[in-house]
Every structure is written in C-alpha cells, then in structure tokens.
Amino acid sequence: MQLSKFTRISLLGSTGSIGLQTLDIVENHQEHLQVVALCAGSNSLEKLTAQIIQFKPDLVCVPTEEDRKKLIELLGARRPWKLDIVTGEAGLIAAASLSSCDLVVTGVVGAVGIKPTWQAVRAGKNIALANKETLVAAGSVIMSEAHKNGVKIIPVDSEHSAIFQSLQGYSNDDIDYLWLTGSGGPFRTWSKEMMEGATKSDALKHPNWSMGPKITIDSATMMNKGLEIIEARWLFNLSAKKIKVLVHPQSILHSAVEYKDGSIVGQMGVPDMRLPIHYALFYPERVPSSRVPRLDLVKLGSLTFEPPDYDKFPCLLMAKEVAESDTTLPCVLNAANEVIVDSFLKDLLPFKQIPRLLEAVLSLHKPVKNPDLDDIFEADAWARQEAFRLVSAPISSI
Amino acid sequence: MQLSKFTRISLLGSTGSIGLQTLDIVENHQEHLQVVALCAGSNSLEKLTAQIIQFKPDLVCVPTEEDRKKLIELLGARRPWKLDIVTGEAGLIAAASLSSCDLVVTGVVGAVGIKPTWQAVRAGKNIALANKETLVAAGSVIMSEAHKNGVKIIPVDSEHSAIFQSLQGYSNDDIDYLWLTGSGGPFRTWSKEMMEGATKSDALKHPNWSMGPKITIDSATMMNKGLEIIEARWLFNLSAKKIKVLVHPQSILHSAVEYKDGSIVGQMGVPDMRLPIHYALFYPERVPSSRVPRLDLVKLGSLTFEPPDYDKFPCLLMAKEVAESDTTLPCVLNAANEVIVDSFLKDLLPFKQIPRLLEAVLSLHKPVKNPDLDDIFEADAWARQEAFRLVSAPISSI
Numbered sequence: 001m002q003l004s005k006f007t008r009i010s011l012l013g014s015t016g017s018i019g020l021q022t023l024d025i026v027e028n029h030q031e032h033l034q035v036v037a038l039c040a041g042s043n044s045l046e047k048l049t050a051q052i053i054q055f056k057p058d059l060v061c062v063p064t065e066e067d068r069k070k071l072i073e074l075l076g077a078r079r080p081w082k083l084d085i086v087t088g089e090a091g092l093i094a095a096a097s098l099s100s101c102d103l104v105v106t107g108v109v110g111a112v113g114i115k116p117t118w119q120a121v122r123a124g125k126n127i128a129l130a131n132k133e134t135l136v137a138a139g140s141v142i143m144s145e146a147h148k149n150g151v152k153i154i155p156v157d158s159e160h161s162a163i164f165q166s167l168q169g170y171s172n173d174d175i176d177y178l179w180l181t182g183s184g185g186p187f188r189t190w191s192k193e194m195m196e197g198a199t200k201s202d203a204l205k206h207p208n209w210s211m212g213p214k215i216t217i218d219s220a221t222m223m224n225k226g227l228e229i230i231e232a233r234w235l236f237n238l239s240a241k242k243i244k245v246l247v248h249p250q251s252i253l254h255s256a257v258e259y260k261d262g263s264i265v266g267q268m269g270v271p272d273m274r275l276p277i278h279y280a281l282f283y284p285e286r287v288p289s290s291r292v293p294r295l296d297l298v299k300l301g302s303l304t305f306e307p308p309d310y311d312k313f314p315c316l317l318m319a320k321e322v323a324e325s326d327t328t329l330p331c332v333l334n335a336a337n338e339v340i341v342d343s344f345l346k347d348l349l350p351f352k353q354i355p356r357l358l359e360a361v362l363s364l365h366k367p368v369k370n371p372d373l374d375d376i377f378e379a380d381a382w383a384r385q386e387a388f389r390l391v392s393a394p395i396s397s398i
Numbered sequence: 399m400q401l402s403k404f405t406r407i408s409l410l411g412s413t414g415s416i417g418l419q420t421l422d423i424v425e426n427h428q429e430h431l432q433v434v435a436l437c438a439g440s441n442s443l444e445k446l447t448a449q450i451i452q453f454k455p456d457l458v459c460v461p462t463e464e465d466r467k468k469l470i471e472l473l474g475a476r477r478p479w480k481l482d483i484v485t486g487e488a489g490l491i492a493a494a495s496l497s498s499c500d501l502v503v504t505g506v507v508g509a510v511g512i513k514p515t516w517q518a519v520r521a522g523k524n525i526a527l528a529n530k531e532t533l534v535a536a537g538s539v540i541m542s543e544a545h546k547n548g549v550k551i552i553p554v555d556s557e558h559s560a561i562f563q564s565l566q567g568y569s570n571d572d573i574d575y576l577w578l579t580g581s582g583g584p585f586r587t588w589s590k591e592m593m594e595g596a597t598k599s600d601a602l603k604h605p606n607w608s609m610g611p612k613i614t615i616d617s618a619t620m621m622n623k624g625l626e627i628i629e630a631r632w633l634f635n636l637s638a639k640k641i642k643v644l645v646h647p648q649s650i651l652h653s654a655v656e657y658k659d660g661s662i663v664g665q666m667g668v669p670d671m672r673l674p675i676h677y678a679l680f681y682p683e684r685v686p687s688s689r690v691p692r693l694d695l696v697k698l699g700s701l702t703f704e705p706p707d708y709d710k711f712p713c714l715l716m717a718k719e720v721a722e723s724d725t726t727l728p729c730v731l732n733a734a735n736e737v738i739v740d741s742f743l744k745d746l747l748p749f750k751q752i753p754r755l756l757e758a759v760l761s762l763h764k765p766v767k768n769p770d771l772d773d774i775f776e777a778d779a780w781a782r783q784e785a786f787r788l789v790s791a792p793i794s795s796i
Contacts, residue, residue, distance in 0.1 A: 165661060165663055166663060168566055168567025168568065169566025169567035169568075169682070170566065170567075170684060174683075174684040176686075179695055244695075244696075246695050246696060256666070256695070258695075259684045260684045260685065260686045261673065261676055261677060261680070261684050261685055261686060261687050261690060262667060262673060262687060262690040262691070262692045262693070263563060263665055263666075263667055263673055263677060263684075264665065264666040264667060264693055264695065265563055265564060265663065265664070265665050265666075266663070266664060266665075266666060267661055267662065267663050267664075268654070268661075268662040268663075268664060269660060269661055269662060275659065275660060275661055278659055279659060279661060282659070284567070285572075286568060286572040286657045286658045286659050286661075287658065287659055288574075288658045288659060289659050289660060292659060292660040293660070294660045295660070295662055297577055297642075297644050297654070297656075297662070297703055298642075298644060298703065298704070298705045300703040301702065301703065302700050302701065302702045302703075303700065303701040303702075303703075304699065304700045304701075305695055305696065305698040305699065305700075305701075306696070307696045
C-alpha cells in the first residue's frame with residue numbers, strides 16, 4: 001500500500017498502557033512510522049531500556065537526574081551514540097517539541113500532560129491525544145492555540161476517536177448530540193448499598209477494557225465518562241448540553257454522532273485501544289493492520305443500551321454539572337480526582353469516599369472565569385493541596 | 399438555517415411509497431425544495447391530481463393518453479395554466495431530463511426506472527436513487543455514464559444510504575467489507591417446512607418497514623437483500639465478495655462499512671424511509687427535520703445480529719451468486735423476479751414457487767458478457783417472457 005506520508009513520533013508515556021500499544025503499532029509499520037522520542041516514569045526504566053534499544057529514538061526523557069544515571073547504567077555499551085537523555089518537565093517539553101517530530105502521542109496519565117501538550121501545540125506538532133486531562137483542565141486554552149497554529153488534535157480515547165471517525169466529511173455545526181458510550185464499569189449491576197462496601201480489587205475489575213489503574217478506577221466511579229464529556233466539549237467545540245451518556249455494557253459501539261437530521265452515525269470495534277491508536281497514527285488514511293483485532297458482526301449476538309444512573313454514580317453527575325463551566329472548576333475536578341484516586345489505590349481511603357472528598361474540594365473552590373494557563377496551574381495546585389489535606393483528615397471532619 | 403442551495407426535483411413515482419414520503423419532506427422545506435415534475439401510474443390519478451394542485455409542477459407524466467384525458471378532467475378548472483401533461487416512456491424521460499430540474503428522485507418500482515435514469519444521467523442531473531433495479535440490471539452502464547458526466551448518484555435505499563453516510567470523508571479504496579443489514583423479513587423465525595405453506599398475507603407482514611407490496615415480498619424471500627448486494631456492488635464500485643449480509647431483526651443499524659484498519663462505521667435510525675430520502679434531498683448538507691422521526695438510543699434496549707440462512711432463502715443465495723457476474727444475469731434475475739412476484743401478488747402461484755421459477759429462468763438464460771444498454775433491454779424482455787411462460791405453465795412441467 002502506498003502511503004502519502006512518513007510520521008515521526010514523540011511518545012510521552014512509552015511504558016504505560018497507551019505507550020506499549022503505540023509501540024506495538026509502530027513495530028508493525030516501520031516503513032511509515034518512526035519513534036524519535038520516548039518518555040517514561042521512574043519505575044519502568046528497564047522496560048524503557050529495551051524500548052530504546054529496539055526503537056533507537058533521538059531523545060529520551062526520564063523524571064529525575066537519578067533516573068538518568070540509572071538509565072545510562074542499564075543501557076551500558078548498548079547506548080546508541082547519538083541518544084540525548086533529558087529529565088523532568090523541561091525534558092518532557094523538549095520531547096514534545098522536538099524539531100524532528102511530526103506527531104506527539106500524549107500517553108501520560110494526568111495533569112502532567114498539560115504543559116508538554118501546550119508546548120507541542122505552540123511548536124506546530126499534531127497531537128494524538130490520549131491524555132484527556134489536558135482538555136479537561138485546559139480545553140479552551142489548548143484548543144484555541146491549536147486552531148491558531150493549524151494543529152490537528154486527533155483523539156485516542158476510544159469514545160472520542162469513534163466520534164471523530166463518525167464526523168468525517170461533516171463538521172461540529174452538523175451535530176445535534178454526541179452519544180458517549182460507556183460500559184458502566186464493574187459496578188453497573190451493583191446496588192448503591194453494595195457499592196458502599198466495594199473494595200479496591202472490585203473496582204479494578206473492568207469488564208471489557210484493559211487499561212491503566214487510574215483510568216480503571218475512573219471507570220468504576222464513572223468519573224471517566226464525566227471527564228470524557230468535558231474532553232468532548234472542547235474537542236468538538238460543543239455545549240456540554242449536547243453530550244449525552246449511554247451505558248452499553250458490551251463496549252462495541254464506541255460512541256456516535258446524532259446529526260441535525262436525526263441520522264446517527266457511530267463507530268464499532270472490539271474493545272482494544274490499538275484501533276483508536278492506529279487510526280490516530282495514520283489519520284486521515286485508513287491502513288490495514290495485522291495488530292488491530294477484528295470485530296465479527298455476525299458473532300456479536302446482542303448489544304444492549306441503558307441510561308446512566310446518576311444517583312449511583314455521583315462522580316458522573318458532578319462532572320456533568322461542571323462540564324458547562326468556563327472556569328477553573330473542571331481543572332479542580334480533575335486534579336482533586338487524581339489525588340483522591342491515587343490515595344484510594346494506595347489503600348488510604350474506601351471507595352465510597354471518592355465522590356464525597358471530590359465534592360468537598362469542589363465546594364471549597366473559588367472558580368476563576370475564562371482562565372488562562374497560569375490560572376489553571378494555580379487551580380490545579382490548589383486542588384491537589386486541598387485533596388491531600390482532606391484525604392489526610394479524619395473522615396468525620398469532611 | 400442558511401442553506402447553500404435550492405433544489406428543483408423531478409419525482410418519478412410520486413404516488414408510491416417513496417413518492418409520498420418525498421413529498422412529505424418537500425412540503426416541510428418549501429424554502430429549499432421545489433417539485434418541477436411529477437410522474438405517477440394509471441391507478442392513482444386522483445392522488446396525483448391533489449399533488450399537482452398542492453405542488454404546482456411544470457410537468458406531469460401519466461402512462462397513457464387515456465390517463466391524460468382523465469387527469470385533465472379531474473383537474474378541471476384547477477389545472478395550473480402552464481402545466482404540461484405528457485405520457486408513456488417518452489414522458490418519463492422528458493420528466494427525468496427536464497431542463498429546470500436539478501435532482502431526479504427515481505421512486506418508481508422495477509425495470510421501468512432504467513431508461514429515464516439513464517437519460518437523466520446523460521442530461522447531467524443528480525439522482526436520488528430509490529429504484530434499485532436500475533443498478534441491478536444496468537449498473538456498469540449507468541455508473542460509468544454518471545462518472546463521465548460528473549453526476550452524483552445518492553442512494554435512497556436505507557442500507558445504501560447508511561453506507562454512503564458512513565463513507566463520508568473516505569472512498570471505496572478504504573473499504574474492506576460492506577455489511578448490508580436486513581431484518582430477515584416475516585419468515586426469519588419460520589422453519590423451512592413452515593415456509594412451504596406461507597400465504598400472501600403472511601408474506602406481506604413485514605416486521606419493521608412500511609413499503610410497497612413488491613419490495614415487501616422481496617423482503618420475505620430476502621431477494622431484496624440479494625438485489626441490494628448487486629446495487630451496492632455498482633454504487634460503491636466493489637467486488638461482490640466484499641459485500642456481506644447481516645440479519646438484524648430490529649432494523650436500527652441500517653448498514654455499516656468495515657474499513658481496512660478494522661474500524662466499523664455504521665448508521666442508525668428508526669426504520670423510516672423519510673430519513674434516507676431527506677438525506678438524499680439535502681446531500682451533502684445536514685438539515686434539521688420535523689418529519690424525520692428520531693431514534694432514542696437510551697430506549698433501544700437490545701440490538702441483535704445473526705448470520706443469514708441461505709438454505710431457507712434460496713433467492714438470496716441466487717442473487718449472491720449472480721452478483722459477481724459482469725453479464726446480463728443480474729438483469730434477468732431482476733426482470734424474472736418482477737414478473738414472478740407480480741404473479742404471486744395476483745395469487746397465480748404459491749410462495750414456495752418464487753425461487754423455483756426464478757432458478758428455472760436463470761438456468762435457461764444465455765448470458766451476454768459486458769452488456770450494453772441494448773443487450774440489457776433484450777435480456778430484460780427475454781426474462782419477462784420466459785417468466786410469464788413458466789408462470790402460466792403447469793407446475794409439473796418446470
């Protein structure tokens with residue numbers, strides 16, 4: 001197959017779930033895709049070493065100077081002589097705006113993705129956006145900068161990729177509603193009372209998707225779908241009122257666009273992130289893949305749909321309410337959620353406390369209207385501090 | 399809403415199912431749509447009279463001189479002074495190539511649609527194609543002429559409209575497979591033995607769609623889906639091997655495109671022809687409608703899918719086998735099917751005889767390779783004659 005382009009990729013978060021699947025695709029399309037930068041966290045330096053040796057990037061970024069030394073040691077004589085190893089936030093930004101890069105895959109989890117994405121957009125790099133927190137916290141700022149620089153933001157979230165694919169040939173002016181589908185997570189069939197006693201291991205059992213732990217917990221609270229409403233709002237430049245949530249336990253219809261004429265166009269596939277990643281890496285071309293698993297429509301059997309239960313999933317309701325706001329509230333929601341979910345994963349609080357703590361942080365925040373990037377980082381820092389404080393406080397005091 | 403165009407329509411088959419629904423849409427969008435020609439059959443002159451008075455076309459076509467006289471009488475003093483009334487095939491062609499017309503809606507049923515569609519294409523008119531027989535019998539001829547004249551063929555069949563919509567932004571080169579969905583008709587859950595005794599009233603009970611009698615019988619035999627394979631083959635310029643049939647009893651997913659990368663994009667809606675008609679009339683724009691009913695995804699409940707049973711539906715198998723052929727065989731299949739179904743509707747033969755008679759006509763035909771329009775009309779006439787002969791013959795002699 002003749003492709004019209006060759007794409008050089010900076011991969012932020014190369015050892016996480018999105019990163020590994022991105023490299024799986026790149027490995028299978030070396031004639032069209034090349035990795036020029038890899039960035040990973042402190043606890044996966046050995047995996048990163050193997051990736052460096054296989055993909056031979058120009059630049060690698062690790063969090064600290066100590067990580068850098070460890071990495072040099074791990075690479076030893078196998079270190080490619082032209083490899084730059086950089087560190088910290090400045091290093092992430094260097095990777096995201098590397099001159100040899102065409103496309104930045106933002107596979108990092110959390111608000112750490114905001115600054116490098118911002119700098120990548122300013123440097124005119126197209127973005128394969130897997131870091132939804134960037135748009136949740138800083139959507140208006142990032143999208144207006146992308147527009148100014150003629151940068152394409154191609155979603156990697158399966159839901160937003162489905163909408164993006166279903167919208168080809170049309171524009172957001174043609175949309176009446178977006179339908180964001182979600183499996184409903186591990187607690188879809190649990191009663192509200194049962195959920196009060198949910199354990200970490202219960203919450204980590206996602207029925208369909210294999211993802212990182214933070215996003216899996218966000219699926220259990222349905223905060224994930226809430227953050228996706230906010231992400232979709234900015235990505236497709238729509239009022240949040242036009243974005244509806246549809247529970248679809250089989251995760252086959254990945255989302256859909258309801259056009260103004262009543263026609264609904266949606267995208268289907270097996271629940272596997274390699275498809276939206278593959279699509280984003282090759283967009284706008286459709287390229288065959290031996291790595292993306294196929295959906296067999298004949299074997300589908302039955303697809304079911306139900307409305308979301310906002311009473312059982314207060315995090316979803318909170319996000320939906322905050323979604324319309326042009327203030328720092330979505331940023332605070334996201335930052336506080338990161339701290340609270342991290343604390344839950346460290347066994348510092350029970351599952352049922354997640355929405356309560358979130359609500360407490362939101363209620364204490366003084367929102368800033370039409371925030372700039374500084375306002376957003378300030379709100380982010382404030383929310384983290386408040387969330388830490390509340391996580392550490394005795395439950396009765398909240 | 400600001401639309402970029404005003405469309406003047408010639409409507410062939412104005413008093414049939416597609417015609418009535420087209421006029422329902424036109425009535426609701428008089429600021430953007432206008433009817434300039436109406437064509438109808440002998441047995442609906444009163445309905446046509448009312449349509450003429452309401453829509454004030456420039457031209458009207460009826461089958462015979464006698465119909466013309468009746469129509470003039472029915473119109474009486476209400477006849478718009480500038481109205482031309484023409485007759486027969488020449489009249490249909492005049493309507494299809496009227497200089498004031500931008501778009502021809504081919505809502506007539508059967509091979510009668512071929513010649514006017516051909517002439518409309520030669521006159522550079524865009525086609526809203528609801529007459530699938532045109533492409534089944536003369537696909538290669540019509541499509542190459544459309545290509546030559548820069549004419550858009552916009553499908554009105556719900557399945558092909560779904561594929562057309564799902565393909566926006568991409569081209570047929572990007573397709574791996576098309577999935578044509580079908581309800582399975584009234585006999586989906588019947589055994590092969592039960593179907594042997596099916597009556598006309600059983601066959602006319604379509605579970606989801608309200609359509610004309612001929613197409614309803616074609617749904618009962620699943621010949622409709624077979625003809626759609628052939629139609630899709632020409633419309634999307636694909637090998638028939640790339641077109642799969644999927645039984646989907648709820649008729650909500652109207653069909654889908656499986657792209658080369660494994661992603662499946664499909665279109666959904668309530669089973670109501672006004673949506674694909676509306677889409678075709680306004681293509682490529684998406685225009686709000688108060689007439690097109692909405693699908694509520696939350697209330698969908700369950701969508702099911704199953705493979706087609708070729709043993710139970712021999713007409714589907716026959717069409718599938720003939721679909722790949724670049725000969726007069728698809729034309730013969732279609733013409734013979736028209737005669738046989740018409741005879742069934744006139745109670746001249748039992749349901750189970752439909753596939754047997756069809757097979758008999760097909761087996762007697764000497765196919766012409768890469769036929770031109772004359773070969774096609776000759777094969778069409780031959781097939782009708784053979785089918786009449788076999789319908790009239792004692793069953794034992796077939």
